[in-house]
Amino acid sequence: MQLNKAAAILSFSVFMAGCSGGGGNSSGGSTPVESSYQPYACNQETYDKAKELRIYQVMVESFIDGDLNANYGAGYGSSHHRGDLQGVIDSLDYIKNLGMNAIWLTPVFHSAPISGQDEWADRLDATGYFTSDYFSIDPNFGTMAQARELVEQAHARGIYVFFDGVFGHFKNNAGDFPSPQGRVVSANGVAQAGTGREAVYPNDLDFFKEVAAYWVKELKIDGWRLDQAYQVPTGAWGEIRKSVEDASKSVTYTMNGEQVNPLGYMVGEVWKGEAEIAAQAYGSEAQPGLCSSFDFPMRYRIVQTLGVEESGHRASAVSTLKEGYATQAAYPAHALPNGFLTNHDLVRFGDLLQRGRIASPGEERYTDLHKAAYSFLAAYTGPITLYYGDEIGDDVVGFSDRVPCESDNGAGAKAGLCDDHVSRSSAKVEGLPSGEDGALFAADAKQTEIRDYIRDLMGMRALHPALYAGTRTSVNHGQSGKVYVDRKQAGSEVVLYLLNITGDPVTVELEGTTIGSEGNLKDLMSDAEIALLSGYHSIVVPPYSARFMLVTAPTL
Structure with missing residues (x-):
């Protein structure tokens, strides 16, 4: 999660030109070794296996309300803000039947209120992205027992589980919550978002190595999605990654009838161009940082080709897609990009189609373009991620017609209708209480067509290594x-x-x-x-x- 991202997203073609453009010097190997940190190579077996990942992202507080005793009731976005861990548990069969084999949960750790904090801090707490206690589950999402059940039930269905790790910043009261081994976070980081501050490295490294390993050992999670990964030095990422891999080797669970270790996959978010992703996520070949990072340059090329990006820029050409792959030449050899179309900080593809006056829900073109976009991801080498609701072509009604948040005197932010959080709408899962009113959801014919096509795509992808690893x-x-x-x-x-x-x-x-x-x-x-x-x-x-x-x- 990043604050005020919408203001930063101008035409991505301009953004990319400022960042380095396609290609560039390929290896990233000129990045100097950070002497404070021990270099660790990427685990080839782990990241070869990770190419098979078909990840379903869940924004927990906006997802399904399965537990009446676990609610935030406020947050960013237009959802009911009552999502919880039980709602995810209740949706596991749906996620499996969609053809996904992994889930990523936005942060579920405890964000404790600070005396006198305002409503915007309350909303920020619901996102989970400013944590107080990294070693406990937020009671507004559920309990440790429910978190354990979620992981165990997912594994029983052949689904990996990834938690969201925010290791570059935290809430100001995080120092009040020492780790099980007695470590505490630094107290002198740069202020961020009013009630938070940035981590200080290498001072905070041992604390976050403990966090990263703790949940692998305690719940047997399969790894981490890493928020604002550029806030952590790439050398530190190498050490945190090693702690996760070591923890994964120390525990096992049963999946698909076999005893396995947690996967130990880690994927970073660096919402920038390829040169910055190479430098701030992947590091150098001599000192690898992360081994996988979300492919923002390709994401923008996909939506420009088949729709528009958030700025309204459209570049509908085969060459645009080719440019997306060309950007990967900027990465070092160990890099494994993760393909995606939407996340909790971006506008849904359906809303972008409407913003560009290209297609509207119910129209054949709207359905076809969703299917086309996800077909491209189905043919993408490497792990891919699907954001909840995109499988039915979900949108936020009326969003494309409203004035930008920069011009509405704060009304959009309060209503959850700004570009950097509008996609956090209430989840709609077949047969479960969904949406604002909690009615049982039943997809209409067009939604079903998109969902069934994506299910078939994921099933096909799983059977053909040429698609995911070719x-x-x-x-x-x-x-x-x-x-x-x-x-x-x-x-x-x-x-x-x-x-x-x-x-x-x-x-x-x-x-x-x-x-x-x-x-x-x-x-x-x-x-x-x-x-x-x-x-x-x-x-x-x-x-x-x-x-x-x-x-x-x-x-x-």
């Missing part, structure tokens, strides 16, 4: 301005991904020798086959649609 080669062809084509290969498996970004059907002619095909192509979604005729495959791609084609006889 090397990617861009394929040029006669319709390269209209249809994006990638060739993905993992071992002997080769899959073609085609995305039509236009409103008309397009026929793509691909030469067999170009894509390495000596036989039929098989559509992984429909099982339809396309023969190789006179040396070419002729593939029809419907408007705003994708096709995933297995090369049945690849030339390797």
